[in-house]
Amino acid sequence: MCFAMFKSAARKLVLTPTGILSRAAACAFRHDCRRTAVTLRVSEALSGNELGASVKVQGWVRAVRSQKDNLFIHMNDGSCLESLQIVASSQLNDALLTFGSAVEVTGCLKESPKRKQPVELLAEQIRVVGQCNTMDFPFKIKERHGLEYIRQYPHLRCRTNVFSSLLRIRSEAAAAVQSYFRKKGFVQIHTPVMTSNDCEGAGELFQVKPAGEAKEENHFFSVPVFLTVSGQLHLEVMSGAFSRAYTFGPTFRAENSQSRRHLAEFHMVEAELSFTRSLEDLTEVMEDMFRSATEHVLAHCPEDVDLFHRRVTPGHRDTLDSMLKKKFNVISYTEAIDILNHSAEEFVFPTDWGCDLQTEHEKFLVKHCGSVPVFVTDYPYDLKPFYARGNGGRPRRTAAAVDLLVPGVGELCGGSLREERLELLEERLQQAGLVDAYGWYLDLRRFGSVPHGGFGMGFERYLQCILGVDNIKDVIPFPRFSHSCLM
Structure with missing residues (x-):
């Protein structure tokens, strides 16, 4: 004693x-x-x-x-x-x-x-x-509180064992990602949070303006400015001087969504590689980064990860081990559509060629491939933004684009080769009515342009994937989503 x-x-x-x-x-x-x-x-x-x-x-x-x-x-x-x-x-x-x-x-x-x-x-x-007033403190000494319960207290949930473990894992995972890119010769670029462009072209933007700005024509920056949805276009600028560059920071989407995998503010890991004409160059980095970061987390946070896999998501460790042991699968979008159409599953959303893959489709494809991550390549050209390189082909024209789908989450990474051919890019921008706004982007193709490509990975979705957490709001310190900004 x-x-x-x-x-x-x-x-x-x-x-x-x-x-x-x-x-x-x-x-x-x-x-x-x-x-x-x-x-x-x-x-x-x-x-x-x-x-x-x-x-x-x-x-x-x-x-x-x-x-x-x-x-x-x-x-x-x-x-x-x-x-x-x-x-x-x-x-x-x-x-x-x-x-x-x-x-x-x-x-x-x-x-x-x-x-x-x-x-x-x-x-x-x-x-x-x-001192702590235990009568009013929402967490009790002998109770095991679930993630949904502690989510109600974003200012206090770091006091719980499970969320403090999450934050240590998150910190170590961020360090692992940074370490991976440094070892591979990537230069870190701090891309801006405020921007005048819409990289994704979906229009889901938060506009930035001074609190006292009354008249629409009197913009603080002289033009409308938004919170960034991606640092990709700024990384493409850097790809004209650095063969490998990456950024890791906050991004924003004004999606009116309450889903388990969407946030209004989240973090993206984005990389751009110059002198590449192959999607395989991108998928190799995606898979290698996933394995490297995950192995680092498992080695440096064994007790914290074990807490999640035992108490929060029992059985998920087997799924994670399987992901790390097996090579990721690769299928084309056309093959994915064939798999969906030949399955006995009844989907809510259509599975015709040309339709975008929904979460239900993505999760089914991963399960069909043995619950191992799968790369889906060569999407329909019209589904992808103006910067995606066209593969050609008629009548089903495709783009050199790729998504990485993982168990339990669906899409984790998205990327493409970039259209470096000036005349084709100019034609695409004209069709979209964006030539005036993206004249600087065309300049990148006029002065020493090279074939290049890149991808982005949602950092919170990555944490969901390795820990098996169902709701993305439980892997970020202060979740921001529609109708909720508590602090």
């Missing part, structure tokens, strides 16, 4: 994890622990590297249990999933020391006699930095 060190002058003996010390030994023990305390994160304290040292840890109480002589506290600071056990004299108990309160604890790190925990902190001093 773990015992605390008692500081009362009336006591002549000190109880420690190894038993009773003499008065002289107790004084030496206390003296040893009164050296200048080193401030550690909980993850550092649990490593065991500072055993016997006087340390200070700061965090939030996850559990508190009081006995006659001893006080046991589990404390966490967000640096890892596991909490640090604090062992203290009951004399250090404080009415403000409750579940959720913020505390600062100073004491000695000692090896724990319990097998389930490597170390424990024998507290000399406990200071409540911020």
Whole structure:
């Protein structure tokens, strides 16, 4: 059993994890622990590297249990999933020391006699930095709250184990993506959040204007400006000087959607490769990035990922392992339509050649391909934006475009070769009535243009994919969607 060190002058003996010390030994023990305390994160304290040292840890109480002589506290600071056990004299108990309160604890790190925990902190001093009213706190100490419940409290849900795990995974996944591109020689470009163009051409834009701007003709930037839906066109500018470039940042879509895979604000990973004429060059990077980032997350966040796969999405680990072991499938759009039309499944949306694939179609195709990610290539030309390179062919003209479909989510990545032929691009822009707005884009083809292509990956959908989370609102710190912007 773990015992605390008692500081009362009336006591002549000190109880420690190894038993009773003499008065002289107790004084030496206390003296040893009164050296200048080193401030550690909980993850550092649990490593065991500072055993016997006087340390200070700061965090939030996850559990508190009081006995006659001893006080046991589990404390966490967000640096890892596991909490640090604090062992203290009951004399250090404080009415403000409750579940959720913020505390600062100073004491000695000692090896724990319990097998389930490597170390424990024998507290000399406990200071409540911020109290927590447990009566009004929406999360209860002995309850396991689901993702849908904690979603109601975006300002507090980071206090829960499951969402703090999500945020650590998210942070590590972002670092893994950045690391992958650096290793592959890509240059990071900070593309603008405000732009005067609509890359996707869907018109789902948020317009930006000063709060006091009254007259439509008096634009702050002299032209209408919007929140970006993609950094692709700005990356294409860079593809005239860098053979490999990428960006990773927020993007916005004014979609009036309440679906489980759409947000008004989300993050996109986008890359552009110059001197390429093959979709295979793009799919190779997509697949390689997916595997590299996922293996990094599994290696660096094993406890956090395991928490999701055990408690939130049981059985999903097998699906993820299968994705990593098997090579991704490749089918054409025409083959995909044939698969859908020859299936016994009854779809809500039509499956005629020329129709865009819907989520129900995408999920069926992934299942048909063994629940392994599948690349769908060569979409109908008219389904893709003006910048997609045409393949030619009649009467079914296609574009050199590709989508990556994954289990449980559907579309994860979308990309294409870019139309580098000036006359064809100019013709497409004229048909769309966009020549005046995209004169600068045509200049890119006039001055040292090269065949190039690129893709974008929804970062939140990637997290949904590897964790098995059903709703995209549960993999982003502060979800933004129609009729909801709480903070």
